Amino acid sequence: MRSDIRVMSRRDLLRATIAAAGALALAGCTDLRGGEGSAELEGGDPREGAIAVSSVKPLCIDPFNAVDEAGAQICFQLFDxxxxxxxxxxxxxxxxxxxxTASEDQREFTFTIREAYFHNGEAVRAQDFKRGWERIANPSSAAAGVLGASxxxxxxxxVEGYQDLREGRASGLSGIxxxxxxxLVVRLSSAYADFPYVCAHHCLVPVPDDADADAEAFSRMPVGNGPYKMTEAWDGQSAQIELSRFLDYAxxxxTIDTVRFTFYDSVGDAYRAYEAGDATLAPCPIESVDxxxxxxxxxxxxxxxxxxxxxxxxxxxxxxxxxxxxxSVAPLDDVRFRRAISLAIDRDGISKRVYRDxxxxxxxxxAPVVPGYREGAWPYCVHDNDAAEELLDELYPTGAGGARDVTLTITYGEDSGQRNAMEQIAESLSAVGIACELEELPFEDLYVRYRSGSFMLGRYDWSxxxxxxxxxxxxxxxxxxxSAYNFSRYANEQVDTCINEARSTGSEGxxxxxxxxxxxxxxxxxxVIPYLFGSYAYVGNQRIEQLHIDADGFAHLGEAELAD
Incomplete structure (x- = not known):
């Protein structure tokens, strides 16, 4: 038995919302086409139908490896x-x-591809998704030869056949x-009901035959199926990439004819270009954000x-x-001690004093943007020194001067901009009698230490x-x-069971x-002890009437509207 899932498209979702509310006016609800000519960009004051974006320089714009912030932003505009x-x-x-549709065992997913075209005029077929995914998974693909491992x-x-492809025993993914x-039919090696969410990743996109025929040329000028197309190849050194709207977009x-990305050495420089009037849209550094x-x-x-x-x-x-x-090591092998640490950390103080709130x-x-989030789900993620000290008194009673016979080492990555936050955490722990030492390591050494278990407390970001x-x-x-990212060495059979059962459960609820x-x-x-969620910030000038920036930091330029 299969469950047939016809998910509402964003266009239909917006249309339904408008019908219900009668007041929303979002680009993408109606087909509003502007003039078809290309508009010239002049600094931060583009002519009608054009927008200028300042950004850091991308490392890769090919979906094979477009994972840096700037490269992913461009890939997002080029591919669906x-x-x-x-x-x-x-x-x-x-x-x-x-x-x-999804099979009852949540191992097979069948996607019906809508009618669409690549920027070169070729029809998008199921085989193009298979090609796009296999070039990523195959360490010997033409793209890997140009760009290195994905x-x-x-x-x-x-996906079934993944390991065979990775180890050279196959030339493709047998599960596709x-x-x-x-x-497009995708067969998995084990149940994973959330696989359709995986398919929303901006790199898992279709590519035409040319992607394999000339991988180097494609890496410089990717041909996608998204709302914008590249106007010319990027050599990897130029300070600009220009995109033009794709009139045959599915x-x-x-309504925006042209988008020009101009690259700078840092987010700060990109923001200063915006302040100088040289950009319509820009990322905003933490020290300048409102x-x-x-x-x-x-x-x-x-x-x-x-x-x-x-x-x-x-x-x-x-x-x-x-x-x-x-x-696996004392004193962190005691749950009471871990709870006390969590209760002692002043998260609001870190946000205000280090990150300007x-x-x-x-x-x-x-994170709140992930489905399933519940406010206050972790009871020990609150600042309560009295409760922390009550737990600590059972384990390490205070001595002379209020100190306790326990010292922690907090390890974190150098050049990560985290020293001030770690000092704030150390200060919070000192307030309840725990002495702390800070250890700063290169990321490569940090990862080795975490994997080997040679640490006490370690700072990490999960994205x-x-x-x-x-x-x-x-x-x-x-x-x-x-053996991967479970650095805490945590193991709980009940947790494993819940996660395993969820993976094979078709009902979202x-x-x-x-x-x-x-x-x-x-x-x-x-x-683990969570202390802050990540954030992103963008600024736009008066040229923008409306533009959605999603939680991944992607600017939905294909749905944006410019002011009259």
């Missing part, structure tokens, strides 16, 4: 994956897919078949949109900063690869991840409930 998670509405929507191949690790041009054709614009402080429906009345977007990203507790204090390991609780709980707390059960157990055990 099968699915998209809509952070505004909190739902998974179809994009390049028209619909999909950093997103792990996204396909559950294409019965016809519009049908979705609603954008903390009053924080999305978590507002209930405004447009808090994640740059509009005529809102020039700064400051939102929560699917990232959490936390301390890893090495639960531009990062949201964490109340759990799952979701796609919008799923499983993408947080499984890698950080499942016993199968002990029931699946979320099982994952929340697992999270509740972890929250009591405190193998």
């Amino acid at each position: 994956p099968l699915m998209r998670y809509d952070y505004e509405y909190g739902v998974l929507t179809c994009l390049a897919a028209e619909s999909y 950093n997103v191949s792990f996204l396909l690790s559950l 078949t294409c019965p016809d041009d519009r049908t 979705g609603t054709v954008t 903390a009053n614009a924080a999305s978590w402080k507002s209930s405004d429906d447009e808090r994640l949109r740059i509009t005529s009345g809102r020039r700064c977007v400051l939102g929560v990203s699917p990232v959490v900063s936390y301390l890893v507790c090495n639960t 531009a990062r949201m204090p964490a109340d759990g390991i799952v 979701c690869d796609f919008a799923s609780m499983d993408n947080v709980l499984y890698p950080l707390f499942h016993s199968a991840s002990l 029931e699946r979320t409930s099982r994952l929340q059960e697992a999270e509740d157990i972890v929250a009591q055990d405190c193998p």
Whole structure:
């Protein structure tokens, strides 16, 4: 038995919302086409139908490896994956897919591809998705020969035949078949009900034959199926990339004719270009952000949109900063001690004093933008020195001067900009009698130490690869991840069972409930100590009438509107 899931497209979602509310006016709801000529850009004051974006320089714009912030932003404009998670509405929507079905055992997914075209005029077929995914998974692909190993191949690790392809025993992914041009069938090696969420990743996109025929040329001028296309190849050194709207786009054709990205050495330099009037849109550094614009402080429906009345977007990203507790060594092998540490940390103080109130204090390991988040889910993620001291008194009674006979070492990465935050944490722990030493290491050494267990408390950031609780709980707390990112060495059979059962559960509500059960157990055990959620900030000038910036930091330029 199969479940037939026809997910509402973003266009349909917006249309339905307009019908219900009668007041929303979002680009993408109607087909508003502007003039077809290319508009010239002049600094930060583009002519009609054009926009200038300042950015850091991308490392790669090919979806094979477009994982740096700037490269991913450009890739997002050029390509449409099968699915998209809509952070505004909190739902998974179809994009390049028209619909999909899932087998009862959650191991096989069949996607119906909607009619669409590449920027070169070729029709997008199911085989093009298979090609795009296999070039990522195959370490011997033509793209790998040009760009090196892909950093997103792990996204396909559950597809049948993945290991055979990685180890050279096969030339393709046996789990991906294409019965016809519009049908893509993906068979997994084990149940994973959240696989459609994986398919929303901006790198899991279709590519035409040319991607393999001339991988080097494609890496400089990717040919996609998204709302914008490149006007000319990028040599990797030029300070600009220009995109033009794709008139044969399968979705609603954008009203913005041209987007020009200009690259700078840093986010600060990109922001200064915006301040100087040389850009319409720019990322905003923490020292310049308006903390009053924080999305978590507002209930405004447009808090994640740059509009005529809102020039700064400051939102929560699917990232959490936390301390890893090495639960295999004393004193962190005692749950009471871990709880005390968590209670002692002044998260609000860190946000205010280190980040100018531009990062949201964490109340759990799952970020608010990830489906399944619950406010206050972790009871020990509150600042309560009295409760912390009560726990500590049972373990390490205070001596002369209020000190306790216990010292912790907090390890973190050098050049990570985290020293001030670590000093604040050390100060919080000192206030309850725990002495702390700070240890700064190169990231390569840090990772080796975490993997080997040669640390006490270690700072780490976890960023979701796609919008799923499983993408947080499984890698950080499942016993199968002990050799990977479960640095805390946490193992709990009940947690494993809940996560495993969730992976094979088709019902979204029931699946979320099982994952929340697992999270509740972890929250009591405190193998990690979350302290801040990630954030992102963008500013836009008066040229922008409305522009959505989602939680991944992607600017939805294909749906944007410019002021008259």
